Amino acid sequence: MAKKLRVGVVFGGRSGEHEVSLRSAASILQSMDRKKYDVVPIGIAKNGQWLAGGKAQSLLAGEYRQPALPAKATRRQAHAAAVASVAEALDNETADEMSALDTGKLDVVFPVLHGTFGEDGTVQGMLEMAGIAYVGSGVLGSAVGMDKDAMKTMFAAAGLPIVKHVTLFRSEWKASPRKCTARVEERLKYPVFVKPANLGSSVGISKVKTRAELRPAINEAAKFDRKIVIEEGVGGAGRARATGKARELEIAVLGNDDPIASVVGEIVPDREFYDYESKYDASSTSEPVIPAKISRAESKQMREMAVRAFRACDLSGLARVDFLMEAADLASAKPAKIYVNEVNTMPGFTSISMYPKLWEASGIAYSELIDRLIQLALERHAERTHTSFSKE
Template structure:
């Protein structure tokens, strides 16, 4: 009988998108093929504590506090992979990589029972989607779903991402970057800088976050300071973007799902019609007013252009596995062709069965369960390909 692949589903974490991660993980755990995979849930609390398997299950339903984390067990790089063990202090992730002797039979037992073939890190936002967790997997020599350290980091930092998009000659909205320290030191100078380069309405965002957390639409100067303070509470780098369509019209919000490694493919194009002024956090997760349209009503030329741009964005950021690429399209004006702007890329998009990424692939002919299979295969393929790389002269 063929041995089942042991797959770790990693979720939770210290991000502002902790709850979104729980929803994604619960959906994957429900849908994954148990005939093919032995599935190990691995939860991380909001405080950063790694939980035992039983506690990980309860995190999906009861959110245990940090004090409830088992002091005798935490997941380390070696425990994830199986083999040598490391001392792993649940209270601090840096301790996960401290080498430990062979006398700790408790951890050795966990390593033996938990050793994984591949991990699916359903972690959204900082401390999971930004390259930090991917670095841990690389040190553990462990196959994992999604982009590597570089792709994850560039996909999280909107300012760096936009520099890569510009280098690839992909059209974007005008934008300005401001550091939190600059804003706090001289808000008037920062406001002048913004207004000298951009026109209202504006969107003020933390550079490193997702799910529209900390984002505000700013209609005029009176709203700018409050929006900057909110974004600055979530990140040291802020990005301010000029709105598409001007003050009187909303742009169309379009999304494409990309799947693959070195030869990525794009799904059909979908559209979100927000029930609010823009597709913010509440509109995404707490409102039924927003309407997804799949496929989006576009000409063949527009759809071809958007799908090609999605793949180009994926490659520009050195992504792998999966990503959702978001676009803004100008409202149609009489006698003018609507311009299409690349907005951003998300390297670990929401992954519930009703999230846009799986829905776009379902409409393209790939079921949710098959999508999970393909992502695991892509992770294993990428890890196998990496074994061809020499890291020393010997």
């Protein structure tokens, strides 16, 4: 019988998507074949503390209560405590509860972390330094996939169609809101979408229809990042432009250097756009449509674009590529324009999330998808051994 792989599943994290990560990890842990894998749950609390054993399970169940710092503790002290927990977690001489986190005992890590401090290249860099295989994109791909401004630069360089946009720094917005507003209005038409450059799950995103709404929207986005991306809304073409609403389409991509694309899916949001509440609120009636009701030519075009976007950002393992399609103008023979909106390098991974559902519709079941991702991680790690890092 083949030796079981020891897989560390990391979840939680410091980002605003902490709870989403817990849901994704719970589904993955439940579906992993224990005949193939020796699974090690590894939690990261909201304060950055790394947890294993019973504490990790408690975090996963939403029952963990992180120890309170002294009342006068500074942010620096809180950060130091979090860093100390990582050092302790990676120390061979720690207590039994933490010893499972020793990277030498893990064959591969599945970082089921969404958003900042997990999906943005930070954890990936740590795992690279530790010399351990891990699921998903590397440092560059993860960082680019998180930064909507850098991502669009990569898309444009690859010749992919993107919506008009303006990027502002929080510092220049604070220094001169009037100049920034003039710059946005000079280049873009309302409605626009205001977003933090580095965040996911639609946190901090606002749809802005007038100048009066722009300032509070930028202030909201600026809470979450030093860079703010403002995008011109996609409506329709011709007669449909004034009243049309963009279609939100998604494709799952799987692979390393030779990736494949799933069928196309569509999200029909229950609000003006697919915001955080529309995604995760229990009352949401947003509906996924898989496969999307589009033509074969449109499907082929989008799948090719998805693979190009994946490669443009130097991604590996998995990603969900999101598109915007103009509302159709029935009075015109011109095809609706399709834009690449963004990539998500660690998309939601519950059994009912779009990424697994798209692959299920494409013939790859949830448990098989997990197997493939782990194998892709090991393949990429093995390929890295052919790279020399010094002259000796």
